[in-house]
Amino acid sequence: ATVFLEFWKRRRAVLTYDWDLIDWEDEEEELRPQFEAKYSQVERVNPITGKPEPFQPFPDKLSRLMVSVSGIFFMISLVLTAVFAVVVYRLVAMEQFASFKWYFIKKYWQFATSGTGVCINFMIIMSLNVVYEKVAYLLTDLEHPRTESEWENSFALKMFLFQFVNLNSSIFYIAFFLGRFAGRPGKYNKLFNRWRLEECHPSGCLIDLCLQMGVIMVLKQMWNNFMELGYPLLQNWWSRRKMKRRGQSMETKVSLPQWEKDWNLQPMNLHGLMDEYLEMVLQFGFTTIFVAAFPLAPLLALLNNIIEIRLDAYKFVTQWRRPMPARATDIGIWYGILEGIGVLAVITNAFVIAITSDYIPRFVYAYKYGPCTDQGYRQEKCLKGYVNSSLSIFDLSELGMGYSGYCRYRDYRAPPWSSTPYEFTLQFWHVLAARLAFIIVFEHLVFGIKSFIAYLIPDIPKDLCDRMRREKYLVQEMMYEAELEHLQRERKKNGKQYHHEWP
Template sequence: MVINNFLAGAHVDVTERTVSGGMHFQDSKRKVDYVLVYHYRKRTSHVGVGSPGLLHRPGSLAIISNGETDKNQPEQQQQQQGQDAPCPDTEIIHLGPLDVLEEEKWEQRNEFECNLIEAGLEIEKDVENKNQGLIFVRIHAPWNVLSREAEFLKIKMPTKKTYEIKEEEGIIQKLSEIWHKFTEPLQPKVPRKNNTRMKNLSYPFSREKIYLYNIQDKETFFDNAIRSRIVHEILKRTYSTKAKTSKGINTLIANNVYEAAYPLHDGEYEDESKEMNDRKLLYQEWARYGTFYKFQPIDLIRKYFGEKIGMYFAWLGLYTEFLIPSSIVGIIVFLYGCVTIESDIPSKEMCDHHNAFTMCPLCDKTCDYWNLSTACAIARASHLFDNPATVFFSIFMALWATMFLENWKRLQMRLCYLWDLTGLGEEEEHPRPEYETKILQKKSRTEKSKRISQDEDEKDEKEKEKLTWKDRTPGYLVNLASILFMISLTFSLVFGVIVYRITTAAALSMSTNESTKSNVRVTVTATAVIINLVVILILDEIYGMVAKWLTEMEIPKTEKAFEERLILKAFLLKFVNSYAPIFYVAFFKGRFVGRPGKYVYVFAGYRMEECAPGGCLMELCIQLSIIMLGKQLIQNNVFEIGVPKLKKLFRKLKDERSETKESNSNLSKQPQQWELDYVLEPFTGLTPEYMEMIIQFGFVTLFVASFPLAPVFALLNNVIEVRLDAKKFVSELRRPDTVRAKDIGIWFNILSGIGKFSVIINI
């Protein structure tokens, strides 16, 4: 472990450290731009000369930097430094021997951190941390590193030159002013530019043209999001030759060398201090349920979390806004059904007791003939959702889906312009650790084989650098077989519920209780839908894990390719799982029952089920409403709120138990920001958030003819969902790495496909 007398050559006691809100180094000047975390093994063994170990100097602070060594350093220490230290100008203190695995991890960490120092970063860590047996490695990027990497990454920064944005004139401008004045109470109270018509011209950062940029303070010119992004890029491409794979912090985390890596939040979000930061502002104006009626501060979200997350919330906000007109039309259609229910001729004829229409038995042997007037209530209820206005609503929703997608493309282009993403190209991505591992395994196998000629050697070398289709074929075959099996499993479970409905209906029809016999259809429908809902929720979780496992078998090269393939598999499986029972009721139930004297039987004595006298649309409405509402309520309350809180509570209890086993010497120390952020849940991506909304979009557009109130419930759910996701990002999750993105990626293609499919389904 390395020590550099960076701070005036003096060791600083941990308990006397200057409190800086946990956002800075010990000197309270240099920002903590990134944090690496790993567990250490506390040992009290004797000091072993030349044996690697953990630094163990009570009450001291380890500063690793690329600065110069103190000239007053003892000559003996400098000699030892020259022989054993892996970094220049450093001092090493050794402890007792570690086991082989821990020694390998120590060597990998040591080399990786030294390479970070060579890249220009500055590192600070506690030598002995009594808190939960953890070591927090704090990283700071000085100006020379920030400017160098900003130029390398071509990060656009605002220049001194400004230009005026032309606004619409005439009636458009007046309407815009009226709308802005009308919606003023709905605007979040976040800082805005004094003159929104003036915009700074952005230009990729260049050190040679630094005079172009309005740099008033080098410490604040790059905001925290950009600083953490730059450090993360360095971490991703830094080599560690002692690691099994070539490079990157992702490799080291995958090999458990480090436990976590994350940027810091901008302080606490609900402390009583008057000092305001972006996190606290987002919590007050965005992440509280009391602000549900306000617009989202999209620009501040983008500034704090990055463009990719900003795009998600912009899309979710537009989708929620578009649900307002569809909800209004849906309510009108429903009210039209309520008003015209008395004038509906088919239901009037069915409810007329003077017209005795005798119907054939619904089952063999035990069922008797029945009068059509007994289905009066079902017929009247069906008219609420099956009336002439439903045809108009189906056409309206097909057009609504198209209008929503077109408006999103327009908003997306506008955000790209405002966020300086117009010239953003595909950034070069580093290979995934799993991909590199497979490459190394392939190389080792190839080196063992005999080489026949020099030409074949060159060909082998080229093939060893990448995975060919031959290497991926086993994974593709397993993927195809597994997906077909999962789809077949879904259909089998749907068929199992159908059998349950048929057998249960036959069993209840034989009951001697008249009340039970008269409510057979309602009982069977309600219980079958609940079973379907439980099966869907369970399979959703299983299919999510299966999709990830199958994608890992394909060994995609980059994280982007991995994410896209995972999304396609998960969506295909969850699409079939969520909609298969509804498709059966909408298109297949009642189509294959046969006729009196020639019925179709599933098993001996069990006839295929028929639709209700008023049609299957009422049953489809019940099916859709229960599955849609149950899925949203359970997933929101249990999976999105309950499970993360339980994980956080479990981790907190575990850390408290670990803390009690440590010494009580540092009990008075206030937890720093990096320690508070470590307790939070790690960010795992936007795929679950998008997936939930895409499935809901399918419910709203595909089968809305059977349930006109679906947009209303989707709107109510999304008003809560926006604030729920906001609170989760602000208070429950570690701060994600900022990622630049000019669109929502493959999700738009899925939305477009659902929109086109909805036209066919509604027809």
């Protein structure tokens, strides 16, 4: 993520230079008509222009901002409610699939539960995205931003927060909460005292996490490509069909000038490239935040972007009207969002490796409890007996249903014949301490490497920096020569002696 952002800054510098925007500064933006109409009665002198203009009082601005923030939290709570509904479905489906008549589904009931849950979750995500866009428009207009750029930044931040939480909340649940509070045999925790909480797959939670990410990423990319290209195609086809119904033949349409043909295409979105930026930023987060759990995500994103470049080119040239150009020296608020995602990715991957995966338990067993104790980890034989060490024992007679014998379950608890039955063992606390230590060390190490990479890669390429300095030098020389020539002419005109080089 850091390398990507640093090279983007270099690319931005090149583009800014090529389009002659190095010294370009945004002019004083005009006020939005909605802002002027709302606050036309309250005026103050603009410190830049020195002219009176409408002004939004601070109490009014604060109250509107608080309402907007409350709306954001309400929508985020709605997302969490949807995730909870999916969790309840998984609990109910788990019970039904485990007792299903078909042997195949009964055997692989965990995959059936996860697969159907992912599909339902994806449909909920796409449905709520439509609602979020309407709410984001409403909340942004409620704030009455002063200028158009302030409106765009506020709307972009809301859309990112809504869709990021909507897209990743179920993934965070599977990565860090699934199976953590299920309890143990004889004392399972149940939801509403009826449904037993779901546990991870016997091979670990990474399987469920990988399945969730893979299905959502593939389906979302397919849906986005359809909406970007397929939907305008359908709209244009319907427009042509309506024109035929009105009696306008294809021969007449062919004779139309090109600008009129372009006018019959679909107009660009009201918020310009907002959807394109949002899609790329969400994809960037998807490929970095949980890359330790789903290493295939960057490859899928690369393949999708290679295809989408051509689809976007076809869409802009043949399906959309030509957009209105506008000057910009950077990508605005999106760069700050990308930097925030990069920081979040370091923290999230540290927790995925330490908590979700079995790396730390294996490491602790190899060095502390395995056959290679005090000898150093050298080969796979040091993990011999790891599975048996990670399983605890439960006495079936405690169920009171006539069973006898023992069963094994995945946890670090004392056996039933110990002085403290079913309490956490010393190995559990060793693993927990190792996990916390790994998170701290990993985060500091990666943040250090991140800062070092950012320091090593200059924001402006050296050849571009030399060209800019050369241009600045030539401009200074031209100004000096012009001033020198002007002074010499003045002195010659006045009959004064002058030096051939100094005025």
